[in-house]
Amino acid sequence: xxxxxxxxxxxxxxxxxxxxxxxxxxxxxxxxxxxxxxxxxxxxxxxxxxxxxxxxxxxxxxxxxxxxxxxxxxxxxxxxxxxxxxxxxxxxxxxxxxxxxxxxxxxxxxxxxxxxxxxxxxxxxxxxxxxxxxxxxxxxxxxxxxxxxxxxxxxxxxxxxxxxxxxxxxxxxxxxxxxxxxxxxxxxxxxxxxxxxxxxxxxxxxxxxxxxxxxxxxxxxxxxxxxxxxxxxxxxxxxxxxxxxxxxxxxxxxxxxxxxxxxxxxxxxxxxxxxxxx
Numbered sequence: 001x002x003x004x005x006x007x008x009x010x011x012x013x014x015x016x017x018x019x020x021x022x023x024x025x026x027x028x029x030x031x032x033x034x035x036x037x038x039x040x041x042x043x044x045x046x047x048x049x050x051x052x053x054x055x056x057x058x059x060x061x062x063x064x065x066x067x068x069x070x071x072x073x074x075x076x077x078x079x080x081x082x083x084x085x086x087x088x089x090x091x092x093x094x095x096x097x098x099x100x101x102x103x104x105x106x107x108x109x110x111x112x113x114x115x116x117x118x119x120x121x122x123x124x125x126x127x128x129x130x131x132x133x134x135x136x137x138x139x140x141x142x143x144x145x146x147x148x149x150x151x152x153x154x155x156x157x158x159x160x161x162x163x164x165x166x167x168x169x170x171x172x173x174x175x176x177x178x179x180x181x182x183x184x185x186x187x188x189x190x191x192x193x194x195x196x197x198x199x200x201x202x203x204x205x206x207x208x209x210x211x212x213x214x215x216x217x218x219x220x221x222x223x224x225x226x227x228x229x230x231x232x233x234x235x236x237x238x239x240x241x242x243x244x245x246x247x248x249x250x251x252x253x254x255x256x257x258x259x260x261x262x263x264x265x266x267x268x269x270x271x272x273x274x275x276x277x278x
Contacts, residue, residue: 032056043063047067050217054219065174065177068169069231083235086099086100086239087239099243114211114214116154117154117187120142125182135186136189155191155212157205167204179213211224214227
């Protein structure tokens with residue numbers, strides 16, 4: 001009876017977790033079927049990321065383009081949403097993992113993530129194909145909807161740059177490596193249409209061009225978001241280590257940049273004080 005129960009339990013859980021990514025036969029680590037030690041030194045980190053996510057090795061051109069994408073948000077100093085949280089955390093709790101995670105947690109919809117741009121581009125591309133629109137007609141429809149809904153168009157604008165140098169370089173490399181396709185053209189058309197209708201001369205930012213190029217490489221918006229985190233990691237790690245080595249203890253927000261907006265000093269009514277004494 002006990003043997004039958006054990007067999008039934010094994011059958012119940014067999015195959016509960018399945019993966020096509022990694023296999024561990026005796027003495028080996030296979031990544032999508034390739035021995036990991038064979039990949040080491042023969043392909044780039046960007047290429048192994050592509051392999052893990054897509055299941056096959058990229059072409060040399062695709063690997064080089066993805067590697068360029070991963071430079072897109074390596075760091076942006078204290079303008080970044082990720083580096084200051086990491087530094088604040090490790091100044092109070094000198095655990096580097098806590099600093100790293102706090103930096104990662106600050107990355108999201110509004111900064112440091114190509115996902116929102118990727119979702120917009122995927123929607124725009126579907127609209128273009130479903131309704132047989134031109135790139136320009138599609139961009140007009142997308143901009144009209146975002147402006148009507150009073151929503152910020154992802155992938156556009158930057159507080160420092162009239163032309164984002166990272167986005168410009170990615171565009172050059174997309175052309176060089178044969179990936180200047182419909183997604184990049186849609187991103188550019190959406191920017192042009194927004195400038196035309198708003199009168200505001202703003203650039204495609206690095207998030208927007210990263211999303212467009214990654215879409216050309218076949219990545220979906222969720223994959224784009226997580227690859228954006230990979231891009232951010234060197235900067236977060238660098239700031240975490242620099243902060244730890246600085247010896248600064250407990251960073252504070254300087255009073256000169258803070259302002260209290262609550263009520264002035266006030267006191268409990270006498271009856272409340274007396275009630276607590278009784």
